[in-house]
Amino acid sequence: MRQIKAYELAGLPVQLNPEHIPERPPVQDLCFYFDAELAQITELLPGKKVIIITDEIVNQQLSHKFPDYPVISFPSGEEHKQQSTVDQVIKKLIGLEAGRDCFLLGIGGGVVTDITGYVASVYLRGVSFGLVPTTILAMVDAAIGGKNGVDVGVYKNLVGSIRQPSFLFYDYSVLSTLPVSEWVNGFAEVIKHACIKDALLFAELERYTLHDYQQDPSLVSDLIEKNAAIKNSVVIVDEMENGERKLLNFGHTVGHAIENLHQISHGHAVSIGMAAACNLSEKFSTLHFEEASRIIRLLARYHLPVDIETDHTRVFEVLRMDKKRIRNEVNFILLSRIGSASVTPIPVELLQHHLKEIL
């Protein structure tokens, strides 16, 4: 088990801001534990009243690895990332008489880590928590950065907060039970990181196949840690998404608009969103045709969709409610080349105008 403080993982010599609001853990205090085994987690939590929060599938598949703490589980799937699930978890916490000294341990994919973080933000006005991501997507993206929340109907993550966990705990052995569809799901965010931040990673992804990563534990652990480092380096300098962090929304504006509308996986939605963003980048002449083509091909190579038959009017209706909208503009992420992205405010009418051509 290797412990790395977030500021070290970001390559910073010291903690950025030692002053912080108590009970709201500062991002640089976040610890990453790589190469760990779930059984070791008790060492990090001596004497704490730990409660595991998970979903029913993870509970079924991994509970034999869980340490001996009470478990709260809820039905699996994005359709349960709703306030009603949060309400149920809170009722169960009350049933367990969980006080401010409790510690919530979220074990699962992005839905579990989002729900756990959100419950920890509001239960008793805030309690401590840690996360054990069990999917590629949660390991490289969803569990990192403190964003949490629930959907409201078709609107993704419309309610939530930003609150950092005490730690992120990586046990790669859990990936052995991960279905292929979940590998594909996670690689959408890996490709996103490569597109906006890391041309070398992009080249690596072009060199290998999904099968290679599935077969080679050291290749995949290296990939996960590389991607955790990319996400962490962005979050640590811009936790509240006032600048740099916006770039991580590449593919997510159109992606979020279609995800719940079509009830497709997050990775599929983001992949289609990235393709649309590439098309728009090309249209605005910020991205060269050949680079856009390389991205589309890489997505396809990892079995990700790059197009969808949809009702553009309904997509636009959901897109209007995007959290990135300020007045009548959406902060859209465009690419200038592979490895380099920028935020461009685009009037919603212009977006509506182009929607049929890019999606």
Added chain:
Amino acid sequence: MRQIKAYELAGLPVQLNPEHIPERPPVQDLCFYFDAELAQITELLPGKKVIIITDEIVNQQLSHKFPDYPVISFPSGEEHKQQSTVDQVIKKLIGLEAGRDCFLLGIGGGVVTDITGYVASVYLRGVSFGLVPTTILAMVDAAIGGKNGVDVGVYKNLVGSIRQPSFLFYDYSVLSTLPVSEWVNGFAEVIKHACIKDALLFAELERYTLHDYQQDPSLVSDLIEKNAAIKNSVVIVDEMENGERKLLNFGHTVGHAIENLHQISHGHAVSIGMAAACNLSEKFSTLHFEEASRIIRLLARYHLPVDIETDHTRVFEVLRMDKKRIRNEVNFILLSRIGSASVTPIPVELLQHHLKEIL
């Protein structure tokens, strides 16, 4: 209209901590506007997409004073301080296409200010808000300090956060429609402030009657500003309730346990809670019999109850879930004399043992 920054109202020469997490307004940036008129509020919000959040009674009585902004209202009463009300407000915000640039203006009593603050904390992961308290209780206590949230069944404020509004806006003319029961309700918190912090205020309250305050606008505005200053001075040095702020929970441990159990007003519950805390303070020999008697008499003088016939077993069950419980102890607020309080951790078993004698 007088504007006072929170750090000035606290008598501090400068802002305490200029570094802050963006999108989470620091407590010292909070502005108080006293002696204001609701019509003037538009001056503070030029160009903002303001949405008023209020309850049906306030909407009925004061909407003629409201500036011309869209209004979201919900049924009045503590029984509606529940997640379902938050869910409804959020759905209406979506209906209004409220983006991150919106500004929520909560106009009402403590339930409205709590719901508004909570919605502002979680909607789109946080939007700006301001509060216009319309009851004595909200003006002297509930609206100040950033604590927000909802009840979960009988458990008071079990879910919520701490987030400061941009401003607090005091229009004393709204008090003309306030029923006597609401005056009584508010004076419970005024007496609490006197008990824990201000012996001179206590003496003033002994000199006057509720009727005096109701009849004399300058007397009541002076009282409100004095109490806002007391609450603010505590919050500004201990926003997250790690020390000093705990004292404000005087009367609230037993008070919260009986409030929703008996469906009595917050002021009545806190008054009974303060009487119980005085009894316990006497029992532990921290408070002299004569001082305890003066407090009981003052509560009665302001038409507040000091006793209740209750099921002590059920009270204890609710009390066990108190947010101030850490492991097996509740941080109980005891008095040493009028104007001076302290935090004393009391084992829950000991509290259970004494409950019948103090309540």
